[in-house]
Amino acid sequence: MIDRALTILGTFNGGRGRQSLSDISRRTGLPIATCFRIVQRLTEWGALERDGESKYRIGLRLWEVASLAPRSVGLQRLARPYMQDLYETTGYSSHLAIREGLELVSIERFQSPRRTDKRPLVGGRYPLHVTAIGQVLLANAPPEVQDEVLSGELEAVTPRTYADGDQLRGVLADIRLNGYAVSDRQADDVHTGVAAPVRAADGRVIAAVSLALTQADIDGKNMIHLVRLTATSISRALATAHFDEGSD
Structure with a gap:
């Protein structure tokens, strides 16, 4: 579960600031149902955010944690x-x-x-x-x-x-x-x-x-x-x- 969550977060590298659920599924190779479950959990925690077009981006809470590095x-x-x-x-x-x-x-x-x-x-x-x-x-x-x-x-x-x-x-x-x-x-x-x-x-x-x-x-x-x-x-x-x- 942790490895899959990290893989999902890793897809936002390379200038991909916003991605749809299908984009994330394609880039990770994970089934879309699995992606949905993990993305929802990451969104609840604040690692990801969902915008008005149903696309996901890095969330403020993850940025707050990263700012401590x-x-x-x-x-x-x-x-x-x-x-x-x-x-x-x-x-x-x-x-x-x-x-x-x-x-x-x-x-x-x-x-x-x-x-x-x-x-x-x-x-x-x-x-x-x-x-x-x-x-x-x-x-x-x-x-x-x-x-x-x-x-x-x-x-x-x-x-x-x-x-x-x-x-x-x-x-x-x-x-x-x-x-x-x-x-x-x-x-x-x-x-x-x-x-x-x-x-x-x-x-x-x-x-x-x-x-x-x-x-x-x-x-x-x-x-x-x-x-x-x-x-x-x-x-x-x-x-x-x-x-x-x-x-x-």
């Missing part, structure tokens, strides 16, 4: 003013992410309302090898995590995406040496990402911050400097606040 929410709260300043200074989208297993999880972003591409979605999960922010997190991940990612299938999202494990391993070494990553149109054909690590007081990389630049307006050195400065400022704020991934 210090690893994302505490970090997000401390980083937000620095990210907003980076966004307002440059005019480009700023993004904050952490690593969870073999993926990155987006926990905050500032983005122009004129930008039609709404990715990354806050709460969304993405591969580590494609973007600058993911490459920073992967470069500073434990060796066993790097080995598992590099030995697996590396999807080529664009012709520029690093899809060869040996090539990417060399890139990760350069990222650790230089303290930043640049991903030139590896996630799409328009944007170049610049990212830098956010460190805890003991020096561990616990997150990364990035800018998504357009090719026409890149001032590479200046943008790298601003992203690294922002990451350093967030790291100092974490140290001052005595931030701990296991406490709020």
Whole structure:
């Protein structure tokens, strides 16, 4: 029962904010009668809410529980003013992410309302090898995590995406040496990402911050400097606040 309930909640990832009961049944592979029974219980508890069109969305009570997670929410709260300043200074989208297993999880972003591409979605999960922010997190991940990612299938999202494990391993070494990553149109054909690590007081990389630049307006050195400065400022704020991934 618990596994099925978690599977149902998991279908709301990837930007699916509202789903019908038949949508949930199809995506979970569960019979619609079983889905109905579990969805009703989740709705009664407040994990899901049903709107006027008989579609379901994540409920307020689940959001309240999630807001107690210090690893994302505490970090997000401390980083937000620095990210907003980076966004307002440059005019480009700023993004904050952490690593969870073999993926990155987006926990905050500032983005122009004129930008039609709404990715990354806050709460969304993405591969580590494609973007600058993911490459920073992967470069500073434990060796066993790097080995598992590099030995697996590396999807080529664009012709520029690093899809060869040996090539990417060399890139990760350069990222650790230089303290930043640049991903030139590896996630799409328009944007170049610049990212830098956010460190805890003991020096561990616990997150990364990035800018998504357009090719026409890149001032590479200046943008790298601003992203690294922002990451350093967030790291100092974490140290001052005595931030701990296991406490709020």
